Amino acid sequence: xxxxxxxxxxxxxxxxxxxxxxxxxxxxxxxxxxxxxxxxxxxxxxxxxxxxxxxxxxxxxxxxxxxxxxxxxxxxxxxxxxxxxxxxxxxxxxxxxxxxxxxxxxxxxxxxxxxxxxxxxxxxxxxxxxxxxxxxxxxxxxxxxxxxxxxxxxxxxxxxxxxxxxxxxxxxxxxxxxxxxxxxxxxxxxxxxxxxxxxxxxxxxxxxxxxxxxxxxxxxxxxxxxxxxxxxxxxxxxxxxxxxxx
Numbered sequence: 001x002x003x004x005x006x007x008x009x010x011x012x013x014x015x016x017x018x019x020x021x022x023x024x025x026x027x028x029x030x031x032x033x034x035x036x037x038x039x040x041x042x043x044x045x046x047x048x049x050x051x052x053x054x055x056x057x058x059x060x061x062x063x064x065x066x067x068x069x070x071x072x073x074x075x076x077x078x079x080x081x082x083x084x085x086x087x088x089x090x091x092x093x094x095x096x097x098x099x100x101x102x103x104x105x106x107x108x109x110x111x112x113x114x115x116x117x118x119x120x121x122x123x124x125x126x127x128x129x130x131x132x133x134x135x136x137x138x139x140x141x142x143x144x145x146x147x148x149x150x151x152x153x154x155x156x157x158x159x160x161x162x163x164x165x166x167x168x169x170x171x172x173x174x175x176x177x178x179x180x181x182x183x184x185x186x187x188x189x190x191x192x193x194x195x196x197x198x199x200x201x202x203x204x205x206x207x208x209x210x211x212x213x214x215x216x217x218x219x220x221x222x223x224x225x226x227x228x229x230x231x232x233x234x235x236x237x238x239x240x241x242x243x244x245x246x
Contacts, residue, residue, distance in 0.1 A: 002082075003028075003082035003083040003133050004028055004029055004052070004082055005028070005029045005031070005075075005078040005079065005080050005081045005082045005083070006023055006028050006029065006030055006031065006081070006082065006083045006084075006085065007030075007031040007032075007033065007071060007074050007075070007078075007081050007083070007084045007085065007122070008020055008023075008030065008031070008032055008033070008085045008087055009033045009034065009059065009061060009085065009086060009087050009088040009118060010033075010034055010061075010087040010088030010089060011030075011032035011033060011034050011040060011043070011087070012032075012034035012035070012036040012039035012040050012043065013034075013036075013039065014202075015087060015137065015183070015186065015202075015205070015206060015209065016032075016034065016085075016087045016088070017043060018202055018203070018205075018206030018209075019085060019087070019206055019209060019210055019213075020032055020043060020047060021047065021206075022206060022207065022210045023051075023210065024047040024050045024051035024054070025050055027050065027051065027052050028051060028052060029051065029052040029053040029054070029055075029078045029079075030047065030051050030053070030054050030055070030078075031055045031056075031057065031071075031074030031075070031077065031078050031081065032044060032054065032055070032056045032057070032074075033056070033057045033058075033059040033061075033070055033071075033074065033088075034058070034059065034088065035058065035059065035060050036058075037056070037058040040056040040057075040058070041056060044056050053077075053078060055073075055074050055077035055078055057070040057073055057074050058070075059088075061088045061110060061114035061115070061117060061118055062109050062110055062113065062114045062117075064113075064117045067114075067117045067118055067120075067121045068117075068120070068121040068124065071084070071118075071121040071122065071125065072121075072125075075125060080129070081122075081125055081132070082131075082132060082133060083132065083133040083134075083135065083213075084118070084122035084125075084126075084132070084133075084134055084135065085135040085137065085213070086115050086118045086119060086122070086134070086135065086136050086137060086160075087135075087137040088110065088114060088115075088118070089110060089111050089115075089137065090106060090107045090110040090111060090153075091107065091153055092104070092106055092107045092153075093107055093149040093150055093151065093152050093153050094149050095148045095149055095151070096151055096152065103152075104151075104152035105152075107152050107153050107156055108152055108155065108156045110156075111153065111156035111157060111159075111160065112155075112156040112159045112160055115136065115160050115163070116163065119134065119136070119163065119167070122134050123167075123176070126175075126176045127176070130174070130175045130176075131175035131176060132175070132176050132177070133176075133177045133178075133179065133213075133216060134164075134167070134176065134177070134178045134179070135178075135179045135181065135213050136160055136161070136163070136164045136178070136179065136180050136181065137181050137183065137209075138157045138158075138160045138161040138164070138180055138181060138182055138183075139153075139154075139157040139182060139183060140182050140183065140184045140185075140221065140227055140230070140231060140234075141153060141154040141157050141158075142154065142157040142158040142160065142161040142182060143158075143182065143231050143234040143235050144234040144235065145158070160180075161180050161182070161219075164178050164179075164180035164219075165180070168180075168218055177216050178218070179212070179213065179216055179217060179218065179219070179220070180218065180219045180220075181209060181212060181213070181220055181222055182219070182220065182221045182222065182227065182231060183205065183209065183221075183222050183227075184200065184221065184222070184223065184226070184227035184230070185200060186200050186201075186202060186205030186206070200223055204223065205222070205223060208222040208223035208224065209222050
C-alpha cells in the first residue's frame with residue numbers, strides 16, 4: 001500500500017533527515033517536525049523540487065500539549081496523513097547513581113514519554129479515519145538491557161518497543177498498522193564516538209530503514225544483516241554469551 005502523506009519527527013538531522021530525503025525522492029508529501037526550525041526550513045527548501053509537498057513544524061516532543069497541535073497542523077497542510085514515523089530521540093546518558101541523573105531522565109522523557117505523546121496524537125488521527133501506518137523507531141538496544149551510560153537509553157527504547165507490541169495486538173485486523181524498527185549501529189551524531197566494525201554508513205542504514213518501512217512488517221532489525229541474527233542472539237542466548245555482544 002502506498003503511503004503518500006508522511007509525518008517524520010526528529011527530521012532536522014540524522015536518521016530523520018535521511019528518511020525525509022529518501023521519501024522526498026519517491027515523490028511523497030512530507031510533514032517534518034523537530035526543535036530546530038532553521039534546519040527544517042533549509043531541508044524543506046532542498047526537498048521541495050522532488051517531494052510532492054513539504055510542510056514543517058517546530059516541535060519539542062516533550063511538550064505534551066504541543067505535539068497534537070503540531071501533528072494536526074502538518075496533517076492539515078498535507079491534506080491528511082497516511083504514516084507517522086516516531087523518530088525523535090536522544091542519546092544522553094551516564095552510569096546510574098553517579099550524580100548525573102538529569103541526563104538519564106531527559107533521555108527517558110524524550111525517547112519514551114515523548115514517543116508516547118506522539119503515538120497518542122498519531123493514533124487519534126488514524127482512529128478517526130480508520131487507517132494509517134505508525135512507525136516506531138526503537139533500537140537494537142531494546143532487545144537486551146545495556147550497561148553503564150546506555151542503561152537509561154536502552155530502557156527507554158525497550159519501553160517504546162513494548163508499546164508497539166501492545167498496539168499491534170490491540171489493532172490487529174483494523175486498518176491501522178504498527179511497525180517497530182530496531183536499528184543497529186548507523187553512522188549518525190547519536191553514535192558518534194562508538195567504535196565498532198558493525199557501523200553502517202548513514203545512506204545505507206537509512207535505505208534499509210525506508211525499505212523496511214515500506215514493507216510494513218510488525219518488527220524489523222535494520223539493516224537486516226547482521227542485526228537480524230544478532231537480535232535473536234541477544235534475546236535468547238545465556239547472559240554469559242550475550243554479554244560479549246553488548
